[in-house]
Amino acid sequence: MRVNVATGAWVCMSCGAKGGDVLAYEIRVGGREFVEAAKALGCWVEDDRPQVQTKPTPLSPRLALSVMAFESTLAAVAAGNVASGLVLTDTDRARLMVAVNRINRLVEAFA
Numbered sequence: 001m002r003v004n005v006a007t008g009a010w011v012c013m014s015c016g017a018k019g020g021d022v023l024a025y026e027i028r029v030g031g032r033e034f035v036e037a038a039k040a041l042g043c044w045v046e047d048d049r050p051q052v053q054t055k056p057t058p059l060s061p062r063l064a065l066s067v068m069a070f071e072s073t074l075a076a077v078a079a080g081n082v083a084s085g086l087v088l089t090d091t092d093r094a095r096l097m098v099a100v101n102r103i104n105r106l107v108e109a110f111a
Contacts, residue, residue, distance in 0.1 A: 057109045064106050071099040 003010045008021040019025055026037040038044035059067065078088060078096045088096065 059106070059109075061110070064110060068103060068106055071102050074099045075103070 001010060001012050001014075009019070010022075010025055011018040017028055019028060023034070023037055023041065023043075026032065026041055027034065030037055030040060032040060035044060057064070075096060078092065082088065
């Protein structure tokens with residue numbers, strides 16, 4: 001193994017693994033996530049704030065609202081057609097299911 005003492009970068013000459021610092025090494029060798037690796041090295045300081053679990057969202061909130069508005073309008077039109085006695089075609093029914101799926105995915109992502 002080679003370690004650059006000025007930057008902390010390291011490379012394993014046997015397997016070719018490399019990283020930028022001791023934390024990257026601990027993550028790789030210990031198989032830990034960032035916070036666990038930092039705690040294992042003794043360089044994690046708790047700030048007494050509650051941990052907030054956030055998950056990434058597939059779209060920005062503005063774009064998500066735009067998609068939600070379009071898909072819910074489509075669903076409302078389809079519901080109005082069915083209420084008027086019209087029978088949806090297979091294509092219309094398939095598109096309605098796509099709309100419902102998109103709405104459900106957005107609700108899950110932003111809930």
